[in-house]
Amino acid sequence: MDATVVDRESVGPDTFTLTFETPEGFEGLAGQFVRLSGAVSGESYARFYTLSSPDTEDTFEITVEVAEEGGPFSDYLADLSAGDEVAVAGPYGEEYYDGEARAVVLAGGPGVGAAVAIAEAAVANDAEAAVVYRHDGEPAHAERLDALVDAGADVTTLGEGDDAFAAAVDDALTNAAGEGVFVYGFAGFVETATEAIEAAGGDPDGAKVESFG
Template sequence: MTEVTVEAVESVGEQTVALALSTPDAFDAAPGQFVLVRKDADGDAGYYTISSPDVEGTFEITVGYPEGESAEESLGTWLADRAVGDTVDVEGPLGHVQYRGEGDVVVYAAGPGIGPAVGIAERAIDAGNAATVVYRGENPPHEARLAALREAGATVAVVDALDGEHLTGETANVYVFGFDEFVEEAKAVLEADGRDPSEAAIESFGPA
């Protein structure tokens, strides 16, 4: 594990914050990859996907936290309560799903998947490529960044159910981020469009 410093904490939606963390030396990561975050040596740990377009100086994770009786013991709540200057322990980067600016992208996301979705779309736009983000749900976090992506020419759709409407460009790289049920829904959309789901970059967060 590597100790990193919290450089910024920002509320980015309902029960959701974005933490900017200092980038460790030799931390060569891209949006779509993830890190293991631990409270302390013996504390709770969880995986969080990188939601910044790059990791120069700092990298960002997007953290949701619960309400109710479980909130006090939640790792998400603990992270959301961090302040600038606090430290957390991380391990990574982990995972093979990543985007480093190679071509157009279509990103399907639900729940916490909106974090890597905005990071990938921003990196695509910065590289001069086309970007489409399709979020299934209501009131996605990172509304300000999604609005900026629209202004920059990206397509951003917030939908109740997935379909193939936004699968434009046969050569676009397809990414999927969400829990198991959403991943299966996205795979079905790809198959219905005549695409091989195994060719998509898919990161499932497990059961909802």
């Protein structure tokens, strides 16, 4: 199916959101991802992007970070604007917010999209939310993270080389029943986050983990 872009916004350094009109019959949950595809310079590409909106009612959003060296598909998405159409499939993934009483999201780089979506879904569900977000340079989605703090969520943002990450995870995890732990980011971050969960006395196998590759 095709989805039409209705908005594109910059939300941080080399990071932008694309909002799409939700196609008929498409229903996704915070934490799930979609597959976008298209032709770039005559070659076909398909890449996965996690929902960064708390739901998919009327519209849904993704958050894309273009790596420093760029990449064919993220560069292509960066050039889209309202009215453009993209082939979309999904949603996919079992790692979504499922009504947990407390959601703790560990996010690296573009994983911040999933973090705001899941934390917003938890807050809307009158549940507790905590986000530990590790980023390179300035954080993305600062406005939505601030709004989450105003809504009562615990949000910690840390720079890439910050060795306080494990301590922040230790602070965020209560390991109480009803707590869901979520991890979103590229492979290096997932490894660091998994180690931090274990060091904090949590259960990495029970965490909902989505590696971006």
